Amino acid sequence: MKLTSFKQKRAAEPRRLYLLGNPNVGKSTVFNAMTGLRQHTGNWSGKTVDAASGKYTYNDREYELTDLPGTHSVNSGFSEESVAARSIARGNGAVTLILADAAALKRGVALALEFLENNGGGAVLCVNFCDIAERRGIKINFEKLSEALGIPTVGITAKKRGDIKRLKELTDKNYDILSKRAAPQGPRSTAEELLKRAAEISNECTEAPTAASSPCCAADRVLTSRIFGIPIMLLFFAGILWLTIEGANYPSELLSRLFAHIKPYLAAYVPSPLKGILVDGIYGTVTWIVAVMLPPMAIFFPLFTLLEDAGFLPRIAFNLDRCYARCGMSGKQCLTQCMGLGCNAVGVCGCRIMPDEKQRTIAVITNSLIPCNGRFAILISLSAIFIGGMVPDRLAGLMPMLCVLALICLAFAVSGGASLFFSKTLFRGSEAAFAMELPEYRRPEILKTLAVSLVTRTIKIVGRAILVSAPIGAVIWLLANMYVGGVPALTRLSLLLDPAGRLIGVDGFILLAFILSLPANEITMPILIMGYTAAGAMADAGSLADLSALLEQNGWTLLTAVNMMILTLFHWPCATTLITIYKETKSPKTLALSFLTPCVIGITLCLITKLLTKAVLLIV
Amino acid sequence: MVIEMRDLMFLSEKNGEFPLDKLSRGSTAVITEIKAAAAAARLAEMGFVPGETVQNGFTSPAGDPTAYLLGGCSLVALRNNEAKNISVRIIAEQKGAL
Ligand SMILES: Nc1nc2c(ncn2[C@@H]2O[C@H](COP(=O)(O)OP(=O)(O)OP(=O)(O)O)[C@@H](O)[C@H]2O)c(=O)[nH]1
Ligand SMILES: [Mg+2]
Numbered sequence: 001m002k003l004t005s006f007k008q009k010r011a012a013e014p015r016r017l018y019l020l021g022n023p024n025v026g027k028s029t030v031f032n033a034m035t036g037l038r039q040h041t042g043n044w045s046g047k048t049v050d051a052a053s054g055k056y057t058y059n060d061r062e063y064e065l066t067d068l069p070g071t072h073s074v075n076s077g078f079s080e081e082s083v084a085a086r087s088i089a090r091g092n093g094a095v096t097l098i099l100a101d102a103a104a105l106k107r108g109v110a111l112a113l114e115f116l117e118n119n120g121g122g123a124v125l126c127v128n129f130c131d132i133a134e135r136r137g138i139k140i141n142f143e144k145l146s147e148a149l150g151i152p153t154v155g156i157t158a159k160k161r162g163d164i165k166r167l168k169e170l171t172d173k174n175y176d177i178l179s180k181r182a183a184p185q186g187p188r189s190t191a192e193e194l195l196k197r198a199a200e201i202s203n204e205c206t207e208a209p210t211a212a213s214s215p216c217c218a219a220d221r222v223l224t225s226r227i228f229g230i231p232i233m234l235l236f237f238a239g240i241l242w243l244t245i246e247g248a249n250y251p252s253e254l255l256s257r258l259f260a261h262i263k264p265y266l267a268a269y270v271p272s273p274l275k276g277i278l279v280d281g282i283y284g285t286v287t288w289i290v291a292v293m294l295p296p297m298a299i300f301f302p303l304f305t306l307l308e309d310a311g312f313l314p315r316i317a318f319n320l321d322r323c324y325a326r327c328g329m330s331g332k333q334c335l336t337q338c339m340g341l342g343c344n345a346v347g348v349c350g351c352r353i354m355p356d357e358k359q360r361t362i363a364v365i366t367n368s369l370i371p372c373n374g375r376f377a378i379l380i381s382l383s384a385i386f387i388g389g390m391v392p393d394r395l396a397g398l399m400p401m402l403c404v405l406a407l408i409c410l411a412f413a414v415s416g417g418a419s420l421f422f423s424k425t426l427f428r429g430s431e432a433a434f435a436m437e438l439p440e441y442r443r444p445e446i447l448k449t450l451a452v453s454l455v456t457r458t459i460k461i462v463g464r465a466i467l468v469s470a471p472i473g474a475v476i477w478l479l480a481n482m483y484v485g486g487v488p489a490l491t492r493l494s495l496l497l498d499p500a501g502r503l504i505g506v507d508g509f510i511l512l513a514f515i516l517s518l519p520a521n522e523i524t525m526p527i528l529i530m531g532y533t534a535a536g537a538m539a540d541a542g543s544l545a546d547l548s549a550l551l552e553q554n555g556w557t558l559l560t561a562v563n564m565m566i567l568t569l570f571h572w573p574c575a576t577t578l579i580t581i582y583k584e585t586k587s588p589k590t591l592a593l594s595f596l597t598p599c600v601i602g603i604t605l606c607l608i609t610k611l612l613t614k615a616v617l618l619i620v
Numbered sequence: 621m622v623i624e625m626r627d628l629m630f631l632s633e634k635n636g637e638f639p640l641d642k643l644s645r646g647s648t649a650v651i652t653e654i655k656a657a658a659a660a661a662r663l664a665e666m667g668f669v670p671g672e673t674v675q676n677g678f679t680s681p682a683g684d685p686t687a688y689l690l691g692g693c694s695l696v697a698l699r700n701n702e703a704k705n706i707s708v709r710i711i712a713e714q715k716g717a718l
Contacts, residue, residue: 072665104693107667191664196671199691220678220687229681318697322682325699331685355662433659433702435666438687438695 014055014062015175020115021099022107023070024439026128029158030099031067034168038456039067043311043444044335045437046070046353058168069352072107073191074114095171095178096123102133102140102155103440105206110191110198112149117188122178124152126167131157132442137209145205151178159445219441220315229319234405236312240303242401245380248295252544255295259287281477285469285526293377293465293522298458301342301373305453309444313338314436321434327416328423330354330434333363337415340370342457344573345580347372352584358430362422364581365594368573369415369601371408373461374521378568379404381525385548386561411569418597426593465522472523476516476530490531504603505563505610507555514567519575524568559613563606570602638710640674641686641703646714648675656705666696668706 019027023045031039035054040047046069053066098115100108105127112125127140146153152174156163189197222228267279307313313335321331332354340347347367354360371379383403388396423430479490487495490512497515498508513528529547532554551561572595573581582591637652651672654660667690668674675689685697 072667106691107694191661192669192671195664195667195669224678224680224687226681226683314697318685318687319680319682321680321685321697321699325684331697433662434685434697434699435662435702436685436697437666438697440695 014064015179016094017063017065017171018094018096019065019067019099020074020096020111020123021070022072022101022104022111023437025070025099025101025108026158027070027099028067030097030126030128030156030164030167031065033158033161033164035065038452040456042305042308042313043439043442044308044314045439046332046335046350049349049352056168059172061172063168063171071111073111074118093179094122095175097167097171098123098125100125100127102127102129102138103136105140105202106195106198109145109149109202110194112151113189113194113198113201116149116151121151124154124167124171124174124178125149127153127155128158130155130163131159132440139207141205141207145201148201148205220438223315224319233316233319236307237408238401238405240300240307241404242397243303244296244300245384245401245404246397247299248380249384251295252291255291256287259283259291276481277474277477281530282470282473284530285473285476285523286466288526288529289465289469289522290462292381292525293374294458294462296377296380297373297461298454300376301457302450302453304338304341305449305457306444306446308338309442309449311439311441314438317436318438323416324419325434327420328430329359329362329416329419330356332434332436333359333366333419336363336367337370337412340367340372341376342373343461344368344370344372344577348577348580348584356430356433358423358427361585361587361590362419362427362430364585364590365422365597366415366418368577368594369418369570369598370411371569372521372574372577374465374574375524375568376404377522378525379407379565381544381547382561382565382568383407385544385551386558389548390558407565407569414570414601418601422593465520468520469523469526472516472519473526473530476527480530494531504606505559505613506567506606507560509554510560510564510567514571517574518572521568521574559609562609566605566609567602570598570605572599636709637707639704640688640698640706640708641700643674643676643708643710644714645676645679647710648673648712648714649708649710650674651706652709653707654705655707656702659702659705663702663706667691667694668696668698673711674706674708 019031021027024043024047026041028039028041028048031037031052031054032041035056037052037054039052048067048069051066051068053064055062055064057063096115096119098108098112100112108125108127112123115123125145127142127145130140133140140155142153142155152170154167154170156167158164223232263279263283266283267275270278316338317331317334320334324331324333335353336347336350339350344367347370348364351360351363351367354363380400383400387403388400391399476490479493480488482489484492494508494512496508497511501507501509501511509528509531512531513524516527517524529550532550572578578591578595581594582588585591640649640651643649651668651670651674653670654663654668656663663669672691675692677687677689677695679686680697685699686703687695687697688703689695
């Protein structure tokens with residue numbers, strides 16, 4: 001039986017399914033539940049910007065499911081939404097699962113009606129969020145709904161396994177009938193007519209309690225209030241940063257001690273000609289990244305995901321829209337920047353949610369002014385060493401947090417300034433509009449979110465950093481140990497860059513580290529450390545105290561640290577981000593601007609701090 | 621029920637239309653017309669169509685974008701310069717709202 005089913009699978013093309021729906025109705029959640037994959041989900045409109053496919057088997061038949069970006073209308077012209085329309089048009093002979101939100105059924109039904117007008121059938125209506133509807137006392141008559149629309153209809157809660165199974169069963173049963181579409185007929189209705197019909201249908205099929213609790217809740221009045229709105233947001237962010245810095249300290253220390261402990265044993269097993277490159281080069285770099293980068297990321301990103309799942313991010317965009325408006329942009333840019341905090345390449349892709357072409361280009365160019373997690377960890381360790389070391393122990397936890405917070409605010413402010421500059425010069429005349437949905441607050445499933453974001457984001461990002469850093473660690477080790485005229489090649493290169501470095505208040509090693517870390521920002525610090533250590537390999541500078549001593553030995557002052565942080569914020573996007581920018585915009589001009597903008601800003605700021613320091617020293 | 625309330629309001633309120641950005645916080649109105657033809661399609665997609673009820677939910681700290689509760693189910697933020705292109709007629713006024 002096994003064998004035949006295998007053959008059957010091989011013989012037949014997989015049955016194709018598409019997930020269509022308004023933004024934020026749980027398409028990606030359903031996709032993940034059906035295929036077992038891990039598309040990112042989040043409680044705001046526009047989380048998914050690109051179609052993704054996955055396979056599953058039900059009843060011995062293979063299905064290929066495609067998750068689409070959320071859309072309000074099948075024929076919409078927005079770039080974020082046209083992906084949906086294009087995919088479906090290509091998917092003739094497939095079945096579309098139209099997802100709707102039980103608490104806003106009307107909108108889902110309107111989309112279904114439009115889809116049916118366009119395609120003459122071939123869809124299943126799948127009403128999600130039944131758990132929330134039930135809690136509010138909303139009852140939906142699915143049989144009636146199915147009759148009214150003429151397509152199979154099912155109510156589910158995306159997180160319940162049984163419900164997902166029912167959905168699979170329903171599609172399996174109806175696939176053959178549904179995939180043979182009738183030709184679309186009749187004139188197309190306007191959005192207004194569609195919504196009106198949808199309202200009639202959904203009113204007939206739902207029983208809502210008379211005192212329907214509106215989603216417009218008291219929490220929003222506080223979170224967006226004139227007095228508390230912005231301070232609360234900052235407090236939230238400061239709290240997350242504090243937890244990250246305090247919480248990462250201990251595991252970081254522990255990991256670096258562990259790695260240092262293992263090192264001699266490892267060295268004993270490696271044949272001696274390879275010892276240097278393998279143990280000092282690769283092992284040293286990789287373990288530094290794991291010990292220093294992993295703990296803060298493993299704390300910050302899961303916490304940030306919790307805020308995202310609760311529905312907090314769009315409120316930030318809402319509160320700050322006025323500031324963005326002043327810069328000729330829209331609050332939606334804030335969402336792309338929040339994604340950029342995780343990874344600038346993701347942030348750049350996320351810019352597809354900006355409906356205006358010019359604003360989108362500006363958002364792409366300025367995204368890498370926001371520090372991604374790789375640079376974030378550098379900022380945290382530097383501020384722990386230099387700022388935390390300057391204040392009494394009592395404040396040692398608080399000061400680095402405030403410093404990182406200030407740096408991030410600086411990054412947002414600079415990116416606003418750059419956006420303003422571009423919207424007044426190169427990309428003038430963009431449309432000043434901001435229409436954004438604010439999702440309902442939802443209680444995130446804390447444990448699951450933490451686990452998933454740890455696995456999907458942190459481990460993946462660190463994994464990529466390790467993959468990149470291992471070969472680079474080897475190359476740097478070679479450079480540090482290849483003597484050219486009695487001096488290591490690495491030192492030679494940095495001496496070459498030294499005058500330029502000194503000019504902006506840093507040194508040649510720092511510039512070299514930034515240049516060599518183009519493939520991934522995470523490796524800036526390991527390269528720097530390897531350059532500094534005379535032996536050409538990392539003297540176990542795993543712990544912050546060792547690192548601090550090493551940096552001071554190499555003549556670091558407060559100015560060096562500050563300028564290093566500034567350059568960490570603003571130098572150039574990493575290679576992955578640059579490639580993504582080109583893929584997204586196909587414009588060499590945008591690519592060049594994306595590269596040069598942070599570069600120019602970073603150098604200018606460094607010059608300013610250097611001149612200021614000089615002035616202060618002269619006066620004192 | 622809504623219809624009755626609307627009729628009642630007709631008697632007491634000045635029977636006029638006004639732009640959405642003038643709707644006071646907490647008050648509910650019904651959309652009568654979308655004036656900007658260029659933006660109409662996009663607004664319609666978000667759910668701003670004539671006949672839909674709209675309630676002023678809350679306003680951002682700087683006083684500009686305002687979140688509107690549309691049709692009692694979705695919350696959409698609009699800048700005032702866009703909201704003024706939407707004509708509404710009041711159906712339930714909230715007095716002394718926060
Ligand atoms: N309580 C509850 N929450 C759900 C359910 N389905 C999804 N969610 C949550 O709703 C949010 C949005 O889900 P997504 O899957 O990202 O929505 P989407 O439709 O893919 O959104 P876009 O990609 O932006 O169009 C997430 O925070 C999910 O955890 C459900 O049935 N019940
Ligand atoms: Mg999605």
